[in-house]
Amino acid sequence: MELIKDLPDRLLFAIPKKGRLHASCLSLLEGADIQFHRKSRLDIALVKNLPIALVFLPAGDIAKFVGEGNVDLGITGQDMVAEAEAEDKVTEILELGFGKCRLCVQVPVKGGATNVDQLVGKRIATSFEGIASKFFREVDANATSASGSEKKTELVFVSGSVEAACALGLADGIVDLVESGETMQAAGLHDIVTILSSQAVLIASKKPSHPELVQTIAGRIKGVIAAQKYVYINYNVERKHLKEASIITPGRQAPTVSPLENPDWVAVSSMVLKNNVAQTMDDLEAIGARDILLFAIQNCRV
Ligand SMILES: Nc1ncnc2c1ncn2[C@@H]1O[C@H](COP(=O)(O)OP(=O)(O)OP(=O)(O)O)[C@@H](O)[C@H]1O
Ligand SMILES: O=P(O)(O)OC[C@H]1O[C@H](OP(=O)(O)OP(=O)(O)O)[C@H](O)[C@@H]1O
């Protein structure tokens, strides 16, 4: 941290140092042309082409550091922001579209509880102590007012491999993340409640040291994300079908329409959502569009 104190002129940008979000963050930085060289074992890297220092921290600590203003900007999961109770202390600038998962109450498929009320007074293993205790305090309170019993659900902290806790006899249920559901199913568990949905986000402290640089980085990252989300489509269509074509590929403002030598035909180009592009091409073919070409977008500002 001494090195950080020596960097007053640089914006401090925290990146998860390992784990699920690390690789996607590095590719975002590359797409945003944030150039750096990280020396082996060093958790600080100076950016060569901007007055920024990257700080590599555990994803779980980033919300706290940004919330306290120790670093200006960071990428972490919305679950981590909630767990650090930093929702009011940071500004969420942008959802990044990766690290998507749900934080769920999970119980054994065989012989486990069928709803959360049946977990009152039982043991729950989790590494999300803050969120889980808030959730079960409410479940306990509802059970108390319904039945008069004052049982308290017990939380057992585990730092990883949470799914093993039930099989090992440590807990009757767990609170942990689910993405594909593979880990949960392999452990013989199923989810009975989703406490929150999460994805990676770009967050800033309430008073960043270089507000204009925060905007520059946010703009660049927005461009990289939009470029991943859209492709560029180009095709020829008979002028009489232009209205239908514009409905199929409306673009962000409007499609670009250019005349062709043959006055009955026009060339159309437009940005379209990547995840629906096969359907878009089918629809264009159905109205007689020809020479449909698709291009990847390297980067953009939209
Ligand atoms: N399976 C997953 N799919 C998608 N996103 C996930 C998944 N697991 C975790 N995440 C997201 O990534 C963030 C960091 O999780 P990660 O597993 O990298 O950290 P960790 O559990 O503290 O570290 P590690 O697993 O390396 O010990 C989580 O807070 C969550 O937002
Ligand atoms: O639904 P899935 O696609 O199976 O993903 C969910 C798993 O991913 C995370 O674990 P991670 O791999 O980070 O290991 P950890 O338990 O050591 O944190 C999370 O804690 C779940 O165990």
Ligand SMILES: [Mg+2]
């Ligand atoms: Mg993990």
